[in-house]
Amino acid sequence: MVDETRLNEFVGKVLSDLGGAFSLPLVRIGERLGIYRILHEKGAMTSGELADAASIAERYAREWLSNQAASGYLDYEASTGKFALPPEQAMVLAVPDSPVYLQGAFEIAQVMLENQTKVEPAFRTGQGVSWGDQSQCLFCAVGRFFRPAYHNMLTQSWLPALDGVVEKLEKGARVADVGCGHGFSTIIMAKAFPNSMFVGYDFHPASVEQARVHAEQDGVAANTSFEVALSKEFPGNDLDLVTFFDCLHDMGDPLGAAQHVRQSLKPDGTWMIVEPMAGDRLEDNLNPVGRLSYAASTMICVPTSLAQPGGAALGAQAGFHRLSSTIKAAGFGQVRKATETPFNMILEAR
Template identity: 50%
Template sequence: MTTTTVDETALQAFVLKAVDDLGAGYLGVMVSLGSRLGLYRALSESGPLTSAELARTTDCAERYVRDWAASQAAAGYLVYEPTAQTFALTAEQALVLADETSAVYLPPAWNVPAAMWADEAKALHAFRTGEGIAWGDHDPRLAHGTAAFYRNGYRASLTSQWLPALDGVVAALERGIAVADVGVGHGHTTVLMAEAFPNSRFHGYDSHAPSVSEARRNARAAGVDERTTFAQVRADEYDVLGFGLICFFDALHDMGDPLGVLRHAAKSLNADGTLLLVEPNAADRLEDNLTVVAQTYYAASSMICTAHSLADGGELVLGAQAGPARLTEVLNAAGFSRVRVVAETPFNLIIEAKR
């Protein structure tokens, strides 16, 4: 038998890290409540406020608000002034917690781990059997949280940075082309492009019926429904229309047969058309991927992305951290001979592919 000597200092350090992560789980519930109750917004517009003033402003019960605000101050999400007993948001905190138009607005993202917890029994079964979990079989908060998490980042970068980084695409969009948005979800990317390029026509495809309905509502609300269409269809079964641009926004790695999907896209593009692939940012090797962002993506992959890919046939399960080398390999195999990374963010790789 061998005995293991425990380093007490290392043990205590790891316990503190685990407790810190546990606290983040508690914090997420508080952030969601603060957003949905308008507590952050009130502090952004009227702060600093005492807990009593914040409760009156938001029509909430003061005793609950008092503990909520204390939790936020302890977490560094609010600034507490002890003499006046007031709570406030810094300008930076307000961008993350109160400004719904900010590219770094995060409260809705906590819907995703909430959905993951709600689906724990399904995940246990999937892990033990190797079966998949389809996107539509998850708690509804998953779709809403995912769409809201990515929406503002797309708004900040898609038309101003990512599309201009593609060779000749903006000029083509301004002239007028047909665009496919595959795995469209709630349609935020389609709407953004349709708003920016009124001469082009946009077609969104998704296999999840509730998301397609939500995309149509979002297009109507934005006033672009006359130049957008949305259809419930698999990613390898939409009509071949001769597209000038085909887009996949954080969707390809969820699909059960990404190679077949990309081959269909290659057939559906015009001869000089472009494929825009936006995927989660990842290095090619696990040892280069040990970051907080990758931690989040690997966890999401195990319960959401990989699970749906397996439910969708599981021909090739990329997962949420495929990396540029693997993605390039699949694009090449599908018939795209020219592939390059044109931009990246802490969260995404932006890849251009041409035949």
């Protein structure tokens, strides 16, 4: 028998979800046309004022503003007809260096929708969709999504949570950043530790190219280099630190990668593994962060891993127990959670 109250609650919840889904292209337009930035920089404005400032048509500006006000993303003052981006909303939508900047996540959502045509057939065949075959610039979106956390936390709290690593980096260490994508993590570390040498490795040639461009732009070309390599094949056997940022679970053979990391490190070297925050059991992950992670995992991470030899498909919610079992199976004696955020756990393996 249908419970009316529960039915109404659920319809309300789904309406709210649909509001987010319908508004996705509007958020993307707001970012791409610089509308959020203008509202942040210039303060409250009418649709006409916004249209002038952003060089867009007033009729579109008015409809967009109305949706954003109904979404709770903008404040609307009826007496003046002005719309304002409150400072808290600006941190999420308009300030790229803010720790809670989420425009990259909206961009990932758009790519996931386009990826449906590739992933849906894979549900029947069980095959993968390789990283390089994903729609549009998934690589740009993923890089932009993770960068704010690295910018605000990597050198401030994550590396200091590792045993003795900062001291080595200050003196001069050899570091491999594996699965580096567009290289933001590599570049942030290279800027903070100019005495150390950082090599970013990734198996996706276009990402490696882009990482080189970013390193030039950020002035760290002298102590960085970027090379195409599989996580099981990157060179070296005397590294002080190997880092894996949000990529171990994407790999087809995470155990093989872990074994390779072990032989690439000096005996006192450290492996830092950053993975999405997750509990060990499904029931621990039935929350907003788990919801996002399982969606991205279904559309991106699992297909990426299944497309590689091994096809382990750990998934983006593998959890500490599963990850540490894989790491220990590769011969690491100690694995611990060094620190965590609502989105990430930072593991140290020695």
